[in-house]
Amino acid sequence: MSKSMEAVGTGKLLSKESLAAQVNPNLVGFGKADPHCPACHHMSEALNYGLGVVNRGPWVTQTKSFAGCGATVGYLPSKKLTIAVAVTYGPKAFDDQGNYKNVSDKIFSSLGNALAPDTLSNPGP
16 A cells, blocks of 8 residues: 555656646635535645545545445655555444444544644544
């Protein structure tokens, strides 16, 4: 996860134009909060979607949450720092509807703020 996120965050496999299209905050100002959709929110400089990535301030991130596991990975270009967290859930992690919270994001945020203070002020998606 770390190596692939570093390649995404640095644009190693892309042209400069393609990298800009992928990680620039092009959707700032788009969207609105929806109480029935946890991922639906107003896009801001602090939290917005790129092409296949979520920009969390200066971090380029991706999150996975399915099949009983979750993962959050991010790359901070200014420090050339990559963090990857993967977790597996036991039966008690699920509510009566089968939902669960991706706790990998909380761990990722704690590590990110410890290693690069004041760079992750917003919770992830």
